[in-house]
Amino acid sequence: MSTNYCFQGFDTVSLAKDYGTPLYVLSEDMIREKCRSVRESFLNVYSNTEAVYASKAFLTKAMCKIIESEGLGLDVVSGGELFTAKEANFPMGKVIFHGNNKSLEELEMAIDYGVGRIVVDFEEEIGMIESLAKAKGKKVNCLFRITPSIEGKTHKYIMTGQKDSKFGIPLELESLKALVDKTLKSPWITLQGFHFHIGSQLFENHIYDGAIQVIGNLAKELKIHQGMELQELNVGGGFGIQYRGDQKTRSISFFTEVIMKSVKNTFEGLGLSVPRIIIEPGRWIVGEAGITLYTIGAIKKIPEIRTYASVDGGLPDNPRPALYGAKYDGVIANKVQEEKTEVATIAGKCCESGDILIWDLKVPKLDSGDVLAVKNTGAYNYSMASQYNKIPKPGVVLLSGRRANLIVKRETYSDLLRNEEVPGHLEE
Ligand SMILES: Cc1ncc(COP(=O)(O)O)c(C=O)c1O
The missing domain is CATH 3.20.20.10 (Alanine racemase)
Structure with a gap:
């Protein structure tokens, strides 16, 4: 039995070690459970009804496959979302644009x-x-x-x-x-x-x-x-x-x-x-099925004011706190057994003072290298991510029963430059 924080039976510290951080982790079982509940409590109870998953919350080809197999339709809102659905062979008759x-x-x-x-x-x-x-x-x-x-x-x-x-x-x-x-x-x-x-x-x-x-x-x-x-x-x-x-x-x-x-x-x-x-x-289906893992780096104690613990992600992988003051809960995954004796503000690594993921989180004594798990990040995190400060987007791991599969690879620095060109006159 692991003494670390477990998500869907997986030791999150091991996941962080295996895949690196920041890392989005998503539970297929939890997504399916929500879809099942939509079927059992809505579609099967009332005739002449339909349920479509709002894909803006989280969309990848693997997600399309899950949604299709659960019998739900898909709400898309752009050519890109439509293309993703098409590439996943999602039945187009069940798509609402x-x-x-x-x-x-x-x-x-x-x-x-x-x-x-x-x-x-x-x-x-x-x-x-x-x-x-x-x-x-x-x-x-x-x-x-x-x-x-x-x-x-x-x-x-x-x-x-x-x-x-x-x-x-x-x-x-x-x-x-x-x-x-x-x-x-x-x-x-x-x-x-x-x-x-x-x-x-x-x-x-x-x-x-x-x-x-x-x-x-x-x-x-x-x-x-x-x-x-x-x-x-x-x-x-x-x-x-x-x-x-x-x-x-x-x-x-x-x-x-x-x-x-x-x-x-x-x-x-x-x-x-x-x-x-x-x-x-959208959010109701996938929001609670995801967590994000980060590694804590710099810890700054400002006497009588606050302690900032900075993580290796932040605003680029989760813009919601900066965008509209969204609040999240988190846990120090490698110290769940320890008493929460301190309060820290979890800061992102971007050059924005507004890049604060969680204000005033109760934590055990922190050390650089600790793993933070932010809960309920399944919706509007990966789908809203940017590359601000040229920070590559994290990968996404899907937990399915006892299996873990990378469904989106972590971006590399080369990925960041893939579409860039330098005009000839600047090369001289
Ligand atoms: C038209 C439409 N449908 C559904 C949704 C999904 O909303 P939620 O994720 O809150 O369920 C949205 C979200 O913006 C929307 O614009």
């Missing part, structure tokens, strides 16, 4: 690949899709993303459903009617329904009620005036997870029970048939 500024090239790619649905986010996109679809002789299924004017209780940077948002088509009845009219007349677009996404890291389930009511009212208007029958309603993702202390991760049914009840009451109450309901969880 989002984006608040899709380019013509990305839309063409989506139509060529045959994605299941394109989510229209701005007015001009309808014309772009229509001309591409016509040129290719392919009919395209679409949803409209509607901004429901609902404010989720979360950080401003991950709120999306409020009126003042760059996402979605504003809730202006007359202009929406005109857009719907235009789309219904097109022989190249099938308008399946609507989508909304209130925001991310939400803990209130009844926040979805308001948005569902907004869409219900809209559907009623459109049925009366345009004869449009809403087939599908995609309610987005946003289900929160616990990072540090206060807010606890809730079951998927905590959210979906309220959503499904609200949809039934709203639509039946308005005399409308209940549409197919789609959910798009």
